[in-house]
Structure formats: structure tokens, C-alpha cells
Amino acid sequence: MKKLISSCLFALFFSITTQHQSVSGQQYDKLNLDSQPLSNKVCATCHGSYGVGNPIVGGPSLAGLEPWYLKRQLEGFRAKHRGNETDYVPGNEMQVSVARLSDNEIEEVVSFIATWKPVEPEQTLSGDANNGSALYASCAACHGINGMGNELLGAPALVGRDDWYMARQLKLFMSGNRGGNPDDVYGQQMRAGVQALGSEQDINDVLAYINTMN
Amino acid sequence: MNKFVSRRELLSLIGKTGATAAVLKASTALGLVPETNVQFPDIPSVNPANRPAVVILGGGISGLTTAYELDKAGYDCVVLEAAPKAGGRCMTVRSGDLIDEVGNPQICEFDDEPHMYFNAGPARIPSTHRNLLRYCRELGVELEIFVNENKEAYVQDDAMFNGKPIKNAAVTTSARGFMAEIMAKNFTGHELDQPLNQYEAESLLSAIRSFGDLSEGDVFKGSTRSGYAHGGFIEHGVQKDVADFSELLKTDFMRMILGQNEGETGPVLFQPVGGMDKIVQGFTNKLEGKIYYDVMVASVNLNNGDGVEVTYEHKGMKYKIQADYCFNCIPSHLMTGIENNFDDNYIEAMRYVRRGEAYKSAFQAKTRFWEKDDIYGGISWTNQKIQQIWYPPHGVFKDKGVILGAYDYGGGMHFTKLSQEERLETAIRQGQKVHPEYRDQVEKGITIAWHRMNHMLGCAARWARNRDGMTADEERLYRTLQQPAGGRHYMIGDQISVHSAWQESAILSAHWAINDMVKRQSGISTMPGQKLS
Ligand SMILES: Cc1cc2nc3c(=O)[nH]c(=O)nc-3n(C[C@H](O)[C@H](O)[C@H](O)COP(=O)(O)OP(=O)(O)OC[C@H]3O[C@@H](n4cnc5c(N)ncnc54)[C@H](O)[C@@H]3O)c2cc1C
Numbered sequence: 001m002k003k004l005i006s007s008c009l010f011a012l013f014f015s016i017t018t019q020h021q022s023v024s025g026q027q028y029d030k031l032n033l034d035s036q037p038l039s040n041k042v043c044a045t046c047h048g049s050y051g052v053g054n055p056i057v058g059g060p061s062l063a064g065l066e067p068w069y070l071k072r073q074l075e076g077f078r079a080k081h082r083g084n085e086t087d088y089v090p091g092n093e094m095q096v097s098v099a100r101l102s103d104n105e106i107e108e109v110v111s112f113i114a115t116w117k118p119v120e121p122e123q124t125l126s127g128d129a130n131n132g133s134a135l136y137a138s139c140a141a142c143h144g145i146n147g148m149g150n151e152l153l154g155a156p157a158l159v160g161r162d163d164w165y166m167a168r169q170l171k172l173f174m175s176g177n178r179g180g181n182p183d184d185v186y187g188q189q190m191r192a193g194v195q196a197l198g199s200e201q202d203i204n205d206v207l208a209y210i211n212t213m214n
Numbered sequence: 215m216n217k218f219v220s221r222r223e224l225l226s227l228i229g230k231t232g233a234t235a236a237v238l239k240a241s242t243a244l245g246l247v248p249e250t251n252v253q254f255p256d257i258p259s260v261n262p263a264n265r266p267a268v269v270i271l272g273g274g275i276s277g278l279t280t281a282y283e284l285d286k287a288g289y290d291c292v293v294l295e296a297a298p299k300a301g302g303r304c305m306t307v308r309s310g311d312l313i314d315e316v317g318n319p320q321i322c323e324f325d326d327e328p329h330m331y332f333n334a335g336p337a338r339i340p341s342t343h344r345n346l347l348r349y350c351r352e353l354g355v356e357l358e359i360f361v362n363e364n365k366e367a368y369v370q371d372d373a374m375f376n377g378k379p380i381k382n383a384a385v386t387t388s389a390r391g392f393m394a395e396i397m398a399k400n401f402t403g404h405e406l407d408q409p410l411n412q413y414e415a416e417s418l419l420s421a422i423r424s425f426g427d428l429s430e431g432d433v434f435k436g437s438t439r440s441g442y443a444h445g446g447f448i449e450h451g452v453q454k455d456v457a458d459f460s461e462l463l464k465t466d467f468m469r470m471i472l473g474q475n476e477g478e479t480g481p482v483l484f485q486p487v488g489g490m491d492k493i494v495q496g497f498t499n500k501l502e503g504k505i506y507y508d509v510m511v512a513s514v515n516l517n518n519g520d521g522v523e524v525t526y527e528h529k530g531m532k533y534k535i536q537a538d539y540c541f542n543c544i545p546s547h548l549m550t551g552i553e554n555n556f557d558d559n560y561i562e563a564m565r566y567v568r569r570g571e572a573y574k575s576a577f578q579a580k581t582r583f584w585e586k587d588d589i590y591g592g593i594s595w596t597n598q599k600i601q602q603i604w605y606p607p608h609g610v611f612k613d614k615g616v617i618l619g620a621y622d623y624g625g626g627m628h629f630t631k632l633s634q635e636e637r638l639e640t641a642i643r644q645g646q647k648v649h650p651e652y653r654d655q656v657e658k659g660i661t662i663a664w665h666r667m668n669h670m671l672g673c674a675a676r677w678a679r680n681r682d683g684m685t686a687d688e689e690r691l692y693r694t695l696q697q698p699a700g701g702r703h704y705m706i707g708d709q710i711s712v713h714s715a716w717q718e719s720a721i722l723s724a725h726w727a728i729n730d731m732v733k734r735q736s737g738i739s740t741m742p743g744q745k746l747s
Contacts, residue, residue, distance in 0.1 A: 044510065045548065045668055048551025049512035054547070055550060056567075057550075097317045098317070
């Protein structure tokens with residue numbers, strides 16, 4: 001299990017025997033749907049507490065994602081550039097989760113997630129990092145030699161990301177399920193970038209190499 | 215002379231004449247297979263001056279059971295619940311309630327009346343679920359009979375009778391009649407009358423005849439069991455035509471219909487008067503001030519065998535809580551996203567469990583149109599995606615009622631993937647095949663896709679990956695997660711049972727954990743203060 005890299009500061013400490021303040025009632029009042037609270041709750045159910053990620057639900061870690069990239073992905077899901085795959089449940093679930101967000105709400109969520117501390121990525125795959133290193137040469141142009149990403153090119157950092165999640169994304173890019181939409185400019189670039197990978201083994205190898213950069 | 219047939223001989227007899235599965239079934243019937251049993255917890259009261267602190271994560275039925283039992287025994291209990299109300303999957307929807315589906319929040323607009331509710335999760339209590347029933351009695355939850363099978367309800371399949379709905383009774387009598395005819399005709403007695411004496415053979419034959427309501431000469435000529443075409447009271451009844459058996463063979467329904475009334479969906483079933491969540495209220499009434507809502511657990515860490523530390527978030531603030539014991543019914547697939555320091559085996563087990571799928575939808579009906587069709591409660595079956603239509607057994611003769619318009623259990627992703635509008639339109643279109651007046655009759659539809667419900671994201675944890683049940687490896691993982699982590703942290707809920715999707719299983723998982731804690735605790739001092747030596 002991953003650990004928060006720096007421990008959280010608690011606004012308030014108390015032990016079980018001290019007095020709890022009383023918390024909200026039993027039932028929702030009639031809610032105005034548009035004012036659904038956009039608390040971290042909405043995202044944390046799938047992405048884990050403070051965005052540490054949840055491999056079983058399929059929500060990758062969000063803590064530490066570059067705000068510009070995060071924003072673009074939320075917009076991309078909202079516009080159905082992503083998450084519109086048939087029979088890819090994780091993508092579909094993420095898509096509906098943010099389909100109703102307004103521009104303001106996206107801003108709000110992005111700045112909120114920026115307060116979450118980066119976590120150690122999950123390393124679950126094994127591959128040949130030497131071969132991966134060779135394959136990575138073609139990725140480096142956009143994602144940087146150290147995998148730190150390049151905002152100007154719109155390519156996010158790959159260090160710090162869960163390998164199981166990246167593996168799924170590379171497959172989606174390969175099949176054109178991600179990056180296949182003509183309006184998805186950055187996705188299309190990456191789709192071109194993934195052509196360097198020919199097989200599942202290549203995917204494992206390049207991710208094994210990326211894991212070594214963490 | 216009657217020859218004595220022992221149980222075992224009878225079993226081997228059935229084994230010879232039938233499949234081995236028949237032997238298995240028969241042996242349960244004769245009570246040879248022991249029933250596994252979890253004792254009702256008997257918790258020694260604790261010293262009020264030295265109460266162990268217990269934090270319960272999630273206010274599902276198992277969490278509430280734990281809190282209720284431990285609180286009674288004097289433990290210092292706190293329940294932390296992420297939603298604004300307790301109950302988890304035990305959820306009843308009424309006027310004004312929010313259905314907190316991720317990406318598809320809905321407010322229920324049913325009329326505000328006591329009988330106008332929908333049990334979005336559990337709806338049936340089998341009479342054999344003793345522990346749940348015991349709590350209903352203890353907590354003052356009033357019960358009424360739930361009707362599962364209704365012979366007056368419909369069966370509809372596009373492949374059968376040109377898609378026309380026919381009454382369940384017509385299917386059942388016809389299916390049984392023809393099956394009995396085959397059995398009786400083949401009952402030459404050659405193989406059977408050897409191990410069976412004459413009396414037994416006759417007894418079996420007469421049961422077969424009665425099973426199918428066979429006429430003279432052991433032929434099936436229809437049965438008044440499926441009702442009369444007309445008459446029957448003052449004028450002589452005219453029997454209905456026999457539902458063509460060859461039509462029944464075109465579908466799967468014969469198997470389904472004949473099996474429906476058995477086991478846990480067989481009578482007698484109960485429902486709480488006014489909605490399943492009356493059980494939740496029964497518990498929460500006893501736990502006043504001990505349940506905290508809108509509290510999202512963010513980390514669970516063991517303190518070197520000396521209790522558990524939990525952090526949580528409430529309205530944007532973070533808190534920490536220390537306890538001697540932790541009972542946790544947060545779905546395992548959500549726990550995998552919550553920071554913890556459990557050991558690798560425990561985490562491996564937690565990660566193994568798969569999210570289940572289930573989908574229900576419901577409508578308010580402007581009139582109780584089904585009652586005009588002699589239907590009071592029960593289920594109509596269809597081969598369409600909605601699968602089932604349930605009629606409320608309560609509120610008979612009131613103006614309106616709430617009906618279940620779709621129930622996809624075990625593979626509920628078809629509707630889940632649709633938009634709210636598509637979900638409701640599909641339910642109406644398919645409902646029309648069963649009740650032509652459906653579209654005009656139903657309104658204010660709601661849908662519950664458990665795979666997407668906030669803080670749940672699933673229903674009925676799945677341990678086995680294949681149909682033959684758990685493998686040895688799966689059994690090992692299950693037992694690993696059942697054991698307390700560090701002797702202090704218990705996963706509970708129907709996820710820690712081999713029979714998920716029943717509240718009884720959730721309760722029994724709590725009982726199992728409590729019993730285990732009591733056993734381990736026998737060293738705990740009953741004296742005030744800390745034990746020094
Ligand atoms: C469609 C459907 C039909 C069913 N039919 C029946 C039936 O007819 N009869 C029957 O007996 N049973 C039925 N069941 C099964 C029954 O509902 C469950 O077995 C039972 O309710 C499970 O209880 P649980 O204790 O496991 O907790 P759950 O109900 O799983 O509750 C888990 C709780 O944890 C909370 N939680 C989640 N994350 C956090 C967090 N981070 N922090 C704090 N809290 C959190 C959730 O909000 C929830 O309250 C049905 C279920 C469904 C979905």
C-alpha cells in the first residue's frame with residue numbers, strides 16, 4: 001500500500017473519549033442539484049483518499065498531477081474525448097462523473113487537488129528495463145529525458161504515475177480509443193507517439209524503465 | 215410387507231435413478247448436511263471505568279449491528295459514516311430523497327405518502343434469516359408479509375406466444391402437467407419397484423399425478439389451477455385452454471418459474487412496514503449521538519498491536535481518532551484506496567474481491583392498474599433487459615403505488631451505462647410488453663445503479679471468479695481478510711461471508727468478528743485502570 005509521502009497535518013486532534021461535536025441530521029433536505037457539493041468526496045470515492053489512487057476501482061492517483069494537465073483531462077472527459085469507449089468501464093465511469101462539471105467547477109476542483117500531496121506510484125509490472133530504455137528514446141522528445149513532462153508540448157510527467165494505469169492508457173492510445181477524436185489535439189499527438197510500441201511486451205518494458213526513473 | 219428403507223438407502227436409490235445433484239439436494243432435505251452456525255454474541259460487560267474504545271467504519275447493517283451489540287455491553291462506540299444517512303445499501307427512497315449516484319444525482323418526486331416508497335437495495339427478508347428477524351423483533355421493526363411469487367402475475371418472452379404476456383399460473387400448470395405426464399408414463403415400475411415397496415411406489419405415483427393435476431389415464435388435459443376462462447362460481451366454470459407446452463420450451467422461463475418459489479425467495483418472506491430502512495432506524499434510535507455522518511474515513515493504521523488510529527475528513531477538516539478496536543464495513547474495493555499499514559497478505563486479499571453489479575429502477579404508478587388484473591404483490595418476469603416488474607404487496611386499493619420497473623441482478627451494467635433518460639425510456643418501452651397501458655400509467659421514474667452509487671460503487675462482493683465456487687486460493691484469501699489485522703482491525707459486512715447480498719450475512723459477519731474479539735480479549739482486565747503486572 002502506498003503511503004502519503006509527507007504526513008498530513010491535522011486541523012484538530014482528539015481521541016475517542018473526548019466530546020464529539022454533533023454532525024448533520026439523518027436525511028438530505030431537498031437539494032438543488034446544481035449545487036451538489038464538489039467536495040473531494042466526489043473524486044475520492046474512486047481515486048482514494050487525497051487522490052492516492054485505487055487500482056480496484058481503476059481510478060489512478062491524482063495527487064501530484066500537473067494542474068494544466070488535470071484541467072485538460074477533465075475537459076476532455078466532459079467533451080467525451082475520453083471515457084466514451086464501449087465496454088471500458090473505468091473510462092465510462094470517469095466520464096459520467098465529470099460530465100456535468102462547469103468551467104468554474106473544474107477550476108475549483110483543480111485547485112483543490114493541487115493541495116493533495118504526491119504519492120509514491122504503484123509499481124506492479126515487470127518488464128525488461130534495458131529494452132524499455134531504448135524504447136523510451138522516442139518518448140523522451142515529448143515527455144522529457146527524465147520523464148518529468150513538458151508543458152509546452154502538452155505532455156504530462158510519467159514519473160510518479162501508477163504503472164497499471166499507464167499500461168491501460170497505452171493500450172487505449174494504441175487502439176485509438178484515446179486520442180482517436182479529431183478534436184482531441186493532444187491525445188492525437190500521443191497517439192502518434194505510441195506507434196513506437198509494437199506489443200504488450202514493449203508496453204511492459206517501457207513502463208519498467210519509467211519505473212526506474214521514479 | 216413393507217421393507218424398511220434407510221435414509222442412506224433412499225439416497226443411494228435416488229443416486230442410481232437420478233443425477234448426483236439429486237443426492238446432494240436430498241441429503242440437505244434430510245438434514246444430513248450440517249448447517250454452519252455463528253453463535254449469537256455473548257459479550258461480557260466491560261467495566262464502566264475502563265471502557266474499550268471501538269471505532270466502527272461505515273454505518274452499513276454490519277456496522278450498526280456491531281455498534282448496537284458492543285454499546286449494550288458497555289463499550290465506547292463511535293460509528294463514522296461517509297453518507298448523510300446510515301444504512302449503506304439498506305436504502306429506502308421516498309419523496310424528496312437524494313439518490314447519490316456519481317454523475318447522475320436524482321431527487322425522488324414520488325407523492326409524499328407512507329406507502330409510496332421504494333426499497334432500492336434489500337427488499338425481502340426470508341423467514342430463515344433468524345438473526346435479522348431477531349433484530350426486527352428486538353428493535354420494534356414492524357413486519358408484514360412480502361409476496362415474491364404471484365401466479366396471477368405475467369411471464370413474457372418474445373420467443374413464446376408471439377411475445378404475448380401470459381399468466382404465471384398458465385405457465386406453471388402447463389409445465390407441471392406435461393412433466394408429470396412424462397414421469398407417470400415412464401413410471402413402469404421396473405427399476406423403481408425393486409427398491410421401493412408397493413406402498414411407496416403408489417405414493418410416489420400419486421404425488422406425480424397430483425403434481426401435474428393429471429386426468430384419467432395419466433394424461434394432462436389442462437387444469438383449473440390456472441383459473442377459469444369464465445364462470446366458476448354461480449355458473450359452471452369453463453377451463454382455460456392449456457398453454458401450449460411446445461411454446462414453453464422455446465424459452466428459459468419454465469426453469470426459472472419453477473425455481474422461483476424455492477430457497478431464500480420461497481415463502482415466507484417479510485418486509486418492514488414502511489420500508490426496509492426501518493431496520494436502520496431501529497438501530498440508529500438505539501445509537502443516538504454515536505453515529506457521525508458526512509465523515510469520510512481517509513486512513514486506517516494499526517498501532518503495533520495496540521489499537522487502531524483512524525483519520526477522517528468532515529466538511530473540509532481533518533480529524534484523528536484512536537481506538538482499541540476497529541470494525542470496518544467500508545467496501546473492500548474502496549478500502550484499497552484508503553491509506554493503511556496492513557500487511558501484504560491482508561492487502562492482497564482486499565484487492566482480490568471484485569465489485570458486484572446490480573441495478574433497480576422504479577416508477578410511481580398513477581393508478582394501481584395491476585390490481586384490475588388480479589395482481590396484488592409478486593413479480594412478472596420478462597426476457598427483456600428489465601427482467602422483472604414487482605408489484606407492491608402493501609397499500610392495496612390505495613390510489614397509487616410504487617412499482618419496480620427493472621431489476622438486473624448480478625450483471626447490472628446494461629442500464630448502468632445508459633443515460634437517465636435512456637434508462638427510463640427503456641423501462642417504459644419494455645414494461646409495455648407486459649402491460650400495454652404502462653406508458654400512460656407510470657411517471658416520476660428513479661434509477662439506482664449500485665455500481666455507481668457514491669461510497670458504495672458496487673453491490674455484493676464477489677470472491678469466486680468462476681461459477682464452481684471458491685478455489686482453495688480464494689478460500690485462503692477470504693480467511694485472511696476475515697481474521698483481524700493486528701488482532702485489532704476487523705473487516706465486516708456481507709463481503710466477509712460466502713453468501714453476499716443478504717443482510718443476514720452482514721449481521722453474521724459482525725457476530726463472527728465480535729465473538730472473535732471476545733475470545734481474544736479474555737485476557738482483558740475487568741478492573742479500572744491499567745493492568746501493571
Ligand atoms: C439491489 C440490492 C438488492 C438486495 N436485496 C436484498 C434482499 O432482498 N434482502 C437482503 O437481506 N439483502 C439484500 N441485499 C443485500 C444487503 O443490502 C447487504 O447485504 C447489506 O445491506 C450489506 O451491509 P454491510 O454491512 O455489508 O454494509 P454496506 O451496506 O455495504 O455499507 C457500507 C457503508 O460504508 C460507508 N462508507 C463507504 N466509504 C466510506 C468511507 N470512506 N468512510 C466512511 N464510511 C464509508 C457507506 O456509505 C456505507 O454506509 C441487496 C442489496 C442490493 C444492492
